[in-house]
Amino acid sequence: MTIKRFPLTAKQVANITTTYPTPFHIYDEQGIRQAARNLKQTFSWSETFTNYFAVKALPNPHILRILKEEGLGVDCSSLPELLLAQHVGFTGDDIMFTSNETPANEFRKARELGAIINLDDISHLEYLEHVASLPDLLSFRYNPGPLRSGNTIIGDPREAKYGLTYEQLFSAYAMAKSKGVHRFGLHAMLASNELDPLYFIETASMLFDLVATLAREVGITFSFVNLGGGIGIPYRPEQEPFDLDIFSRGVADLYERKIVQQGLPPLQIVMECGRFITGPHGYLITTAIHHKETYKDYIGLDACMTNLMRPALYGAYHHVTVLGKEEAPATHIYDVVGSLCENFDKFAIDRSLPPIDTNDIVVIHDTGAHGHAMGFNYNGKLRSAELLLTTSGNIQLIRRAETIEDYFSTLDFTGFNGQA
Ligand SMILES: *Cc1c(COP(=O)(O)O)cnc(C)c1O
Numbered sequence: 001m002t003i004k005r006f007p008l009t010a011k012q013v014a015n016i017t018t019t020y021p022t023p024f025h026i027y028d029e030q031g032i033r034q035a036a037r038n039l040k041q042t043f044s045w046s047e048t049f050t051n052y053f054a055v056k057a058l059p060n061p062h063i064l065r066i067l068k069e070e071g072l073g074v075d076c077s078s079l080p081e082l083l084l085a086q087h088v089g090f091t092g093d094d095i096m097f098t099s100n101e102t103p104a105n106e107f108r109k110a111r112e113l114g115a116i117i118n119l120d121d122i123s124h125l126e127y128l129e130h131v132a133s134l135p136d137l138l139s140f141r142y143n144p145g146p147l148r149s150g151n152t153i154i155g156d157p158r159e160a161k162y163g164l165t166y167e168q169l170f171s172a173y174a175m176a177k178s179k180g181v182h183r184f185g186l187h188a189m190l191a192s193n194e195l196d197p198l199y200f201i202e203t204a205s206m207l208f209d210l211v212a213t214l215a216r217e218v219g220i221t222f223s224f225v226n227l228g229g230g231i232g233i234p235y236r237p238e239q240e241p242f243d244l245d246i247f248s249r250g251v252a253d254l255y256e257r258k259i260v261q262q263g264l265p266p267l268q269i270v271m272e273c274g275r276f277i278t279g280p281h282g283y284l285i286t287t288a289i290h291h292k293e294t295y296k297d298y299i300g301l302d303a304c305m306t307n308l309m310r311p312a313l314y315g316a317y318h319h320v321t322v323l324g325k326e327e328a329p330a331t332h333i334y335d336v337v338g339s340l341c342e343n344f345d346k347f348a349i350d351r352s353l354p355p356i357d358t359n360d361i362v363v364i365h366d367t368g369a370h371g372h373a374m375g376f377n378y379n380g381k382l383r384s385a386e387l388l389l390t391t392s393g394n395i396q397l398i399r400r401a402e403t404i405e406d407y408f409s410t411l412d413f414t415g416f417n418g419q420a
Contacts, residue, residue: 282368
């Protein structure tokens with residue numbers, strides 16, 4: 001069981017909405033800091049353990065600054081993400097660049113910042129050398145194909161576009177070595193939103209074995225293994241949180257047997273978790289603006305897929321509560337929907353909830369990762385503001401809501417006079 005809390009009272013939210021109308025996302029700084037500390041603390045047996053926060057999960061410099069203070073690195077995969085990282089002051093080894101189908105200018109920027117580059121394909125080695133230069137430290141992403149099963153979001157590794165095959169890894173490291181690369185990393189990310197620690201323990205086991213084999217066969221030394229991101233969060237109240245202790249103890253045991261006892265040099269263990277750090281600490285705050293009864297009972301919100309795509313994209317569950325009615329019996333079954341002309345635009349289907357009145361505040365939970373960030377402007381819908389509930393209890397605007405001017409800003413459009 002996971003209790004779905006919300007850190008503000010109805011009165012506090014009413015206060016906030018006088019300045020910042022719904023919909024908006026609000027993030028809980030204290031929760032984010034605690035999650036970052038928990039992950040680090042769990043791996044305290046490994047002095048060099050680092051989580052590179054996947055910027056795509058919540059690409060806001062205010063959040064990245066908080067994570068920097070907590071000692072995290074950042075995992076980037078595009079030029080704007082690299083620029084965000086640079087803006088916040090991340091450089092060199094603090095940045096992991098795990099991209100795919102990467103354009104030349106992005107590799108150049110990653111090299112300029114001294115980021116750790118994690119290549120997605122054997123052909124990218126010469127591409128990187130050609131468009132920028134090869135670094136001293138280089139990593140490759142492994143895709144074990146038929147040797148492992150994936151989970152639902154990433155799917156069967158054989159169908160996943162990411163990474164090199166087992167055979168390609170040997171040639172890739174040998175080629176990199178012959179081109180003068182000295183230090184190496186190895187990465188794999190096979191699952192997303194996975195709640196079973198055994199899955200990650202198996203990935204660690206696979207990577208430790210592979211490090212030993214590659215080191216021996218190719219004659220190279222590994223500096224790190226990167227277990228990727230993908231630690232899940234309990235979106236559903238009946239789910240248990242990911243067991244960090246089982247995970248950490250499993251990895252520690254394998255590290256002892258497969259690295260230390262084999263006489264291999266010390267290996268840094270890193271991850272690229274985004275969701276685990278910020279996911280549970282974000283909330284989409286919306287207002288119920290319509291109630292419609294046809295073949296089903298609908299609650300229409302002032303938010304839509306633009307604000308949170310996960311339910312439509314993956315059929316993902318997001319917990320929904322009605323502010324001030326947390327303890328009220330869930331006597332109604334509703335579809336809670338957004339305003340896009342797309343029948344996928346539903347936050348919850350057949351959800352048991354207390355009776356909802358117009359103007360009730362509806363809270364959608366666990367929107368702190370892959371929430372606002374995925375938003376798009378389809379149907380002329382604008383992305384919302386992002387607020388931060390700081391550790392001292394203040395409300396800080398960390399991204400303003402988009403305006404109609406923003407929406408039109410890429411058009412050569414003279415018919416708009418700025419009046420909505
Ligand atoms: C998306 C992604 C992550 C982060 O995934 P989470 O589920 O947020 O932990 C990390 N690494 C890579 C390469 C990714 O594509």
